[in-house]
Amino acid sequence: MRLKAYTPFTSAGIQSAIAYKWNFLGFFFGQIFFTFVMFFLWRAVFRHTPGGLIGGFTFLDMTIYIFVANITGFLADTDASYVVGEEIVQGSISMRLIKPVSFNLSILFTELGQKLIIITLVAIPVFLGLEWFRYSQSGHLEFSIATFTIYLVSVSLSYLVMFFFDVCFGYLAFIFKNLWGINMLKFGVLNFLSGGMVPLGLLPMAIQRALTVLPFASMRYTPVMIYTGKYQGLMILSALGTQILWVLLLYGLSSLIWKLTERHLTIQGG
Amino acid sequence: MIEVHHLIKHFTKIVKEKGVGGSLKSLFAPQKELVRAVDDVSFQVAEGEILGFIGPNGAGKSTVIKMLTGILSPTDGWCRINGYIPQKERKRYVREIGVVFGQRTQLWWDLPLTETYTVLKEIYDIPSAEYKQRLEFLDHVLELGPIMSSPVRTLSLGQRMRADIAASMLHKPRVLFLDEPTIGLDIVVKDSIRRAIREINRTEKTTIILTTHDLNDIEQLCQRIVLIDKGKLVYDGDLDRIRTNFGKIREITFMLEEADQVQRIPFPPHEDLDIKQEGAKIRLRFNTEVCSLPQMLAIILQAVQVKDISVQDVDIEEILRRVYQRQVAL
Numbered sequence: 001m002r003l004k005a006y007t008p009f010t011s012a013g014i015q016s017a018i019a020y021k022w023n024f025l026g027f028f029f030g031q032i033f034f035t036f037v038m039f040f041l042w043r044a045v046f047r048h049t050p051g052g053l054i055g056g057f058t059f060l061d062m063t064i065y066i067f068v069a070n071i072t073g074f075l076a077d078t079d080a081s082y083v084v085g086e087e088i089v090q091g092s093i094s095m096r097l098i099k100p101v102s103f104n105l106s107i108l109f110t111e112l113g114q115k116l117i118i119i120t121l122v123a124i125p126v127f128l129g130l131e132w133f134r135y136s137q138s139g140h141l142e143f144s145i146a147t148f149t150i151y152l153v154s155v156s157l158s159y160l161v162m163f164f165f166d167v168c169f170g171y172l173a174f175i176f177k178n179l180w181g182i183n184m185l186k187f188g189v190l191n192f193l194s195g196g197m198v199p200l201g202l203l204p205m206a207i208q209r210a211l212t213v214l215p216f217a218s219m220r221y222t223p224v225m226i227y228t229g230k231y232q233g234l235m236i237l238s239a240l241g242t243q244i245l246w247v248l249l250l251y252g253l254s255s256l257i258w259k260l261t262e263r264h265l266t267i268q269g270g
Numbered sequence: 271m272i273e274v275h276h277l278i279k280h281f282t283k284i285v286k287e288k289g290v291g292g293s294l295k296s297l298f299a300p301q302k303e304l305v306r307a308v309d310d311v312s313f314q315v316a317e318g319e320i321l322g323f324i325g326p327n328g329a330g331k332s333t334v335i336k337m338l339t340g341i342l343s344p345t346d347g348w349c350r351i352n353g354y355i356p357q358k359e360r361k362r363y364v365r366e367i368g369v370v371f372g373q374r375t376q377l378w379w380d381l382p383l384t385e386t387y388t389v390l391k392e393i394y395d396i397p398s399a400e401y402k403q404r405l406e407f408l409d410h411v412l413e414l415g416p417i418m419s420s421p422v423r424t425l426s427l428g429q430r431m432r433a434d435i436a437a438s439m440l441h442k443p444r445v446l447f448l449d450e451p452t453i454g455l456d457i458v459v460k461d462s463i464r465r466a467i468r469e470i471n472r473t474e475k476t477t478i479i480l481t482t483h484d485l486n487d488i489e490q491l492c493q494r495i496v497l498i499d500k501g502k503l504v505y506d507g508d509l510d511r512i513r514t515n516f517g518k519i520r521e522i523t524f525m526l527e528e529a530d531q532v533q534r535i536p537f538p539p540h541e542d543l544d545i546k547q548e549g550a551k552i553r554l555r556f557n558t559e560v561c562s563l564p565q566m567l568a569i570i571l572q573a574v575q576v577k578d579i580s581v582q583d584v585d586i587e588e589i590l591r592r593v594y595q596r597q598v599a600l
Contacts, residue, residue, distance in 0.1 A: 092374060
């Protein structure tokens with residue numbers, strides 16, 4: 001693979017993200033709104049919980065969790081199934097096939113370009129705000145460069161897990177021809193199973209274990225636990241290991257599906 | 271050099287009966303039907319040749335092109351282009367070909383045109399000096415200068431098509447597949463695109479396969495045509511021969527002052543004459559070898575008063591129809 005062949009996809013991704021900035025800003029404000037809804041919801045729950053402790057989470061823990069989980073979800077989010085599905089349904093996948101590039105990598109690098117914009121515009125202010133909040137509540141600075149660096153590695157892995165999972169999912173368009181409905185289903189299910197709604201730690205132990213071994217915790221929960229300091233030492237290593245394993249497995253799976261479909265391809269239209 | 275060897279492509283299609291009931295039925299017990307989109311097609315194209323690949327809508331042209339470009343796998347048979355089997359080594363193979371699907375675009379929709387070319391430069395690993403020279407050449411034949419910095423979505427269809435053709439030629443492909451490159455364009459743009467195709471074929475010996483519905487495209491660009499219908503190869507050979515046999519057909523449409531006046535026209539008696547009447551509107555198809563166009567016009571205009579008159583070339587569908595009726599002639 002020549003990496004250089006994919007860099008223009010990234011720069012084109014950046015440019016098209018800028019060309020459609022309102023689209024992205026709308027999505028971002030929607031996310032913020034949703035985050036605050038969850039915050040108020042949990043606040044109500046905590047107010048009516050004697051002792052103010054749920055599954056070992058204080059209200060402060062939960063607040064941090066909600067905000068970190070949402071920004072993490074935002075960073076690791078991907079449109080791959082939408083892009084793949086749309087290209088299959090519209091038949092524009094043929095325009096990618098006539099180029100000497102790998103199908104899923106060209107999509108990955110385009111999306112990375114869009115991510116770059118998101119990170120600079122959104123993630124930095126959000127994390128500054130978060131740290132300021134933590135500082136105002138606890139009275140001392142909890143930010144550590146080491147933890148944050150590990151968090152960034154983990155988020156990147158989360159993104160790759162999400163991406164290759166989503167690419168596989170997008171190939172379902174070959175079967176279903178239209179993905180909108182099951183995409184909504186996938187979004188809801190993933191949001192819950194990856195810890196976007198409720199910390200996985202609050203779920204029964206057996207389910208928790210299953211979600212940690214399966215790719216779901218790797219999609220979001222792992223980096224959140226790292227950022228909030230709930231994972232330490234060996235725990236971090238094993239969680240990162242699980243993430244890497246899932247990236248490789250799902251990459252392999254998406255390549256395999258691609259190899260198979262390449263042979264049985266039906267391009268719609270024209 | 272392109273070899274197509276007994277190429278076959280079958281699709282299974284789900285047949286849906288009418289209405290909601292039919293939809294429900296196909297949801298639970300889908301009825302499948304086999305479509306023979308391409309049915310045993312073989313032909314060869316020599317290096318540097320421009321081949322006109324024609325047939326009516328749904329004949330299987332695009333399906334053949336998709337198999338030749340490696341997008342689709344044949345059910346049976348094979349094709350080999352410059353020694354490559356497209357389905358086997360897609361990434362290496364597509365480096366040597368250029369493809370334009372007239373109904374789609376390979377340009378980056380949201381970005382200025384130049385950006386698409388920059389992306390392509392990196393994808394094909396074109397050295398900067400060569401790239402610059404190439405762009406100058408393409409700008410010269412396709413007049414891209416004024417649109418280079420416009421976002422692609424703002425281009426007109428003609429501009430977009432020229433830009434798309436340039437994009438497919440940036441890496442000096444040895445084989446070029448043009449699937450309806452002039453669809454929906456006006457005469458001036460069609461003309462400049464044809465000139466560009468000829469120029470590139472002449473200077474670089476590019477092998478070109480061209481599909482089109484426009485007989486003028488074929489006449490001005492191709493020495494040879496392959497004609498397919500319902501997935502089957504109907505004709506493979508000289509354009510001249512088909513033109514002598516079928517190209518002399520013209521169609522005249524005219525409006526009479528009164529419908530029954532048509533009986534007053536002394537049409538020359540010949541089997542190769544086809545008159546259709548809808549009220550006062552008459553459509554006449556005839557062979558110009560039997561009666562030349564000026565002659566025929568004179569016959570009509572002397573006999574009756576017409577309100578309006580127009581002359582058309584026959585389209586490919588008409589030629590195809592005639593090929594069928596007189597298959598022995600080929």
